[in-house]
Amino acid sequence: MTDTIPDHYDLLVRGGTVIDGTRSPRFGADVGVRDGRIVAIGDLSAGTAARTIEAAGRIVAPGFIDSHTHDDGAVLADPQMICKISQGVTTVVTGNCGISIAPLDPDTPRPMPLTLLAAEGPPAPPAFRHFADYMAALRQAPASVNVAPMVGHTTLRVTTMARLDRAATPAEIAAQQDLLTEALEAGAIGISTGTYYPPAAMASMAEVIEVCRPLTGSGAVYVTHMRDEAEGCVDSLNETFEIGRALEVPVVISHHKLHREANFGKSAVTLPLIRAAMACQCVALDCYPYNASSTMLHTEEAKLQGRVRIATSGSHPEQAGRDLADIAAEWGLGLVEAAERLQPASAIYFSMDEGDVRAILAFDETMIGSDGLPIGEKPHPRLWGTFPRVLGHYSRDLGLFPLETAVWKMSGLTAKNFGIARRGTIAVGNHADIVVFDAATVRDTATYDTPCEPAQGVDAVIVNGVLTWWQGAHSGAREGRVLSRGI
Ligand code: ZN
Numbered sequence: 001m002t003d004t005i006p007d008h009y010d011l012l013v014r015g016g017t018v019i020d021g022t023r024s025p026r027f028g029a030d031v032g033v034r035d036g037r038i039v040a041i042g043d044l045s046a047g048t049a050a051r052t053i054e055a056a057g058r059i060v061a062p063g064f065i066d067s068h069t070h071d072d073g074a075v076l077a078d079p080q081m082i083c084k085i086s087q088g089v090t091t092v093v094t095g096n097c098g099i100s101i102a103p104l105d106p107d108t109p110r111p112m113p114l115t116l117l118a119a120e121g122p123p124a125p126p127a128f129r130h131f132a133d134y135m136a137a138l139r140q141a142p143a144s145v146n147v148a149p150m151v152g153h154t155t156l157r158v159t160t161m162a163r164l165d166r167a168a169t170p171a172e173i174a175a176q177q178d179l180l181t182e183a184l185e186a187g188a189i190g191i192s193t194g195t196y197y198p199p200a201a202m203a204s205m206a207e208v209i210e211v212c213r214p215l216t217g218s219g220a221v222y223v224t225h226m227r228d229e230a231e232g233c234v235d236s237l238n239e240t241f242e243i244g245r246a247l248e249v250p251v252v253i254s255h256h257k258l259h260r261e262a263n264f265g266k267s268a269v270t271l272p273l274i275r276a277a278m279a280c281q282c283v284a285l286d287c288y289p290y291n292a293s294s295t296m297l298h299t300e301e302a303k304l305q306g307r308v309r310i311a312t313s314g315s316h317p318e319q320a321g322r323d324l325a326d327i328a329a330e331w332g333l334g335l336v337e338a339a340e341r342l343q344p345a346s347a348i349y350f351s352m353d354e355g356d357v358r359a360i361l362a363f364d365e366t367m368i369g370s371d372g373l374p375i376g377e378k379p380h381p382r383l384w385g386t387f388p389r390v391l392g393h394y395s396r397d398l399g400l401f402p403l404e405t406a407v408w409k410m411s412g413l414t415a416k417n418f419g420i421a422r423r424g425t426i427a428v429g430n431h432a433d434i435v436v437f438d439a440a441t442v443r444d445t446a447t448y449d450t451p452c453e454p455a456q457g458v459d460a461v462i463v464n465g466v467l468t469w470w471q472g473a474h475s476g477a478r479e480g481r482v483l484s485r486g487i
């Protein structure tokens with residue numbers, strides 16, 4: 001072995017404890033990096049390095065992959081991506097919940113929830129008429145994180161249909177198929193749907209299957225914010241499985257959860273159902289570690305039950321961080337009227353059972369995804385806190401699962417499910433995406449009141465071999481790549 005180990009490295013992470021992202025037990029080793037790759041793992045004390053990171057007493061893990069993001073616009077507008085880098089995230093999967101920033105014409109109106117992809121109000125985010133244009137823009141102006149982009153079904157609908165409150169015609173379905181094919185040829189890793197949301201809700205299962213035909217045999221995945229995460233959750237799971245079988249593609253259930261008190265505890269039903277489906281087809285799922293959700297501010301009475309807190313409001317930005325009920329009372333309005341007046345807006349909904357959140361997180365194959373919305377000053381704290389919260393609160397403090405499992409849920413498992421090659425594990429030959437953290441102190445500090453706070457206990461974050469985050473500061477490096485399918 002010794003003669004194959006190079007003795008000079010660009011970067012040497014020395015004396016740490018490696019948790020390699022495969023769920024194997026930790027082991028002590030140095031990790032040597034050269035030309036952006038991991039080139040050696042073991043006792044490298046004989047080697048020299050341009051830069052050495054002392055990692056004694058620290059965990060050395062694969063850079064985390066955020067399986068569920070809405071960072072499509074943020075990676076261009078805010079390329080340092082401190083909200084993610086500071087957590088140890090080195091790759092973001094974009095284009096979730098049916099909404100992607102491309103392909104969109106500049107003059108196409110953007111109904112909710114597409115507005116979640118960029119800061120509220122003007123100026124509008126850039127428009128990319130072709131998916132390849134978005135990929136090119138990212139390559140030209142790289143972010144600090146790698147981007148694995150998906151195309152959104154809602155975006156395809158918005159782009160091809162004059163009216164969204166009806167089924168797509170055969171011609172519109174064909175146009176959406178063409179755009180999907182184009183996105184796949186440009187390297188999109190999958191398509192996402194958000195049939196829960198009004199612009200996509202009128203697409204039946206049959207319509208979704210037809211639009212997604214080009215996925216079959218492509219190696220790309222079908223990812224879904226399901227039609228119903230409340231009373232109809234079981235039906236929605238079955239719809240998702242059926243779509244996967246019809247297209248013969250892997251499916252990913254986004255941010256699995258059970259909304260509303262009437263459904264508390266139903267993870268005891270949904271998780272065995274998911275387990276059973278996994279025996280016959282490829283099924284994956286992700287989850288964020290909080291019992292409050294966040295998305296557009298709804299204007300239907302039924303969706304405003306329970307505590308609703310305003311995250312952003314384009315028309316009344318000063319109301320961010322306040323409860324809808326308080327605002328409505330102050331204005332002398334009902335909840336629906338107040339919600340209408342706050343538009344365009346996003347909100348935080350305290351509508352889940354902590355027991356379900358823990359059961360879903362602890363389910364073996366659940367990946368970690370933040371679902372963070374990078375807009376406004378009072379976003380849901382999951383944008384900044386998801387990964388350290390799983391490592392600190394759920395794994396270490398509550399003992400929900402071992403640290404090896406936590407790391408796997410945010411790296412190796414995710415790379416496997418999304419077909420992201422040579423990332424997600426600490427292995428010789430892999431791209432050098434690495435995070436160094438202190439297992440004893442790592443924790444989230446972002447709260448609902450102060451949501452934009454970086455993690456504690458994350459010492460170093462390396463992206464494609466370049467130190468990007470070190471002791472609480474960004475190095476300025478923007479070494480992220482566009483991860484297209486199969487690369
Ligand atoms: Zn969603």
Ligand code: CU
Binds near residue numbers: 068069070096097225
């Ligand atoms: Cu989402």
